[in-house]
Amino acid sequence: MPKSIKDILIEMKNMSELMVDLAYSALLFNSKDAAEEVIKLENKVNRLNYQIKKESLLAARTVEDAEKLTALLEVGEAAETIADSAKDIADLVLKDMRPHPVFKMVMEESDEVIMRIKISEGSELIDKTLGELLLATRTGMTVIAIRRNESWIYGPDRNTMLSAGDTLIAKGNETGRALLIKLANGETKIEDLEYEELTED
Amino acid sequence: MPKSIKDILIEMKNMSELMVDLAYSALLFNSKDAAEEVIKLENKVNRLNYQIKKESLLAARTVEDAEKLTALLEVGEAAETIADSAKDIADLVLKDMRPHPVFKMVMEESDEVIMRIKISEGSELIDKTLGELLLATRTGMTVIAIRRNESWIYGPDRNTMLSAGDTLIAKGNETGRALLIKLANGETKIEDLEYEELTED
Structure with a gap:
């Protein structure tokens, strides 16, 4: 059974917040664990965006419908951009073998x-x-x-x-x-x- | 006195999380109040990104420094992209005078x-x-x-x-x-x- 659009949006909200939290936490606490979870979550958000697209297409019956439903597609795109940015931050933690002293200071103070x-x-x-x-x-x-x-x-x-x-x-x-x-x-x-x-x- | 880079990153984390929370909440609860706060927060995040850029430039003394500090600039860029996406979601709430029935349903169920x-x-x-x-x-x-x-x-x-x-x-x-x-x-x-x-x- 397909989830309601509301359920998808609520899940998208939760996953977006979690990704942003974990990405910055990975950076601030130098945690590869947290960074790796961000990468996993990105796939999840992409799947939710796919569901949003599918539900939008199913809901569009008229030209007016279609015009208004583009808003829903835009939410999905925004969610995916947020996920990509969180992943960019996590990637810095995963790839950086010898962080700059500035980052080290950030991490060690915590x-x-x-x-x-x-x-x-x-x-x-x-x-x-x-x-x-x-x-x-x-x-x-x-x-x-x-x-x-x-x-x-x-x-x-x-x-x-x-x-x-x-x-x-x-x-x-x-x-x-x-x-x-x-x-x-x-x-x-x-x-x-x-x-x-x-x-x- | 300039804030430490750590302080800026922590504030960026908090503001990013708040923007994402408020943007989706604006959508789910049809709240123009929340959407307007997202717009205000975007300026805040842009200012924080400016501070990050300034501190990065000040910290770079050598070629090696500079190479490593690009990571910090990337965090600032990611934060700004997250802020832009949250603003995109908030804009949908602010501009949409007559939402699609799908959205109405989402909002009224709450x-x-x-x-x-x-x-x-x-x-x-x-x-x-x-x-x-x-x-x-x-x-x-x-x-x-x-x-x-x-x-x-x-x-x-x-x-x-x-x-x-x-x-x-x-x-x-x-x-x-x-x-x-x-x-x-x-x-x-x-x-x-x-x-x-x-x-x-």
């Missing part, structure tokens, strides 16, 4: 990291929600997106359930990164983590 | 609104933080950005203090919109609002 990690079979994160896990409180890492097969969960909330094979994209600091890797690999039990306070996150 | 409102002298919002005001809890409106003179506060949090003359950009529903307009105009006292629960927001 305590923040952005990371991605795949949830292995046997991880305690599986079949639990982010809220149940108190993941942000326990690790200091905020999950900003989840890639599940070919689809993306953008801006997951406390009710989002994690599955084996999910790729988490998260922001936080070096300590949190190490903890999250261990949890996702099933090397640490969530109960073994110390944390400041047991509040809902 | 309960969400996006709005902007300027805080008048005499409003109770002045010199209080978003946290103190419990604004989200009381009105259901989330402030996503604040424009203050020529600068922007992106993603304000509970510690952000509001001032007279601030323009709030907020998302929520029709009921919340009406409440926030009254509060910003000084026509309602915050204590007079009913709200479900007194939790921190």
Whole structure:
């Protein structure tokens, strides 16, 4: 069943925002992980633009229809241009082996990291929600997106359930990164983590 | 004093994300307010790109420097292209007097609104933080950005203090919109609002 045009536009909005966020984050935190996710997302946006084109053509019945529907095609083109630009930024991170001192300074001043990690079979994160896990409180890492097969969960909330094979994209600091890797690999039990306070996150 | 390149990049990231968010929101919620803010933000991004160019030229001392610093110019160009594309989407909302039924459907299906409102002298919002005001809890409106003179506060949090003359950009529903307009105009006292629960927001 084809998605409604509204659904496509909402997904396009989410993917565009995620790409822009990840592209700049890749640059600011020198993260090849984030840059590679941007490249993957570009394909996704291109597919959404294809769907927009198809739906526009299907919806056009009269000359007036067609004139007005060109606006929809323009949105698709704008989305693709945004995706291309985000990819240009990500490419700089991927190709630059020895960055200019100016960039190094930018990157080294930051305590923040952005990371991605795949949830292995046997991880305690599986079949639990982010809220149940108190993941942000326990690790200091905020999950900003989840890639599940070919689809993306953008801006997951406390009710989002994690599955084996999910790729988490998260922001936080070096300590949190190490903890999250261990949890996702099933090397640490969530109960073994110390944390400041047991509040809902 | 010139800003550091890192500061410029962080501001560029925030402004790019805000433009993309507002441009699609303008389209999805049929908001000329949001579209007009996108146009204002485009000038801001152009100024940031100018700063990036200036700092790059100042930092280049050798041929090797210059080669590596072209990457920084490319980031600025990408940011400007993203801004242009967001403006293209906003322009569609501003120029389209009689949208195609497809768009109408997209807009009418949504309960969400996006709005902007300027805080008048005499409003109770002045010199209080978003946290103190419990604004989200009381009105259901989330402030996503604040424009203050020529600068922007992106993603304000509970510690952000509001001032007279601030323009709030907020998302929520029709009921919340009406409440926030009254509060910003000084026509309602915050204590007079009913709200479900007194939790921190």
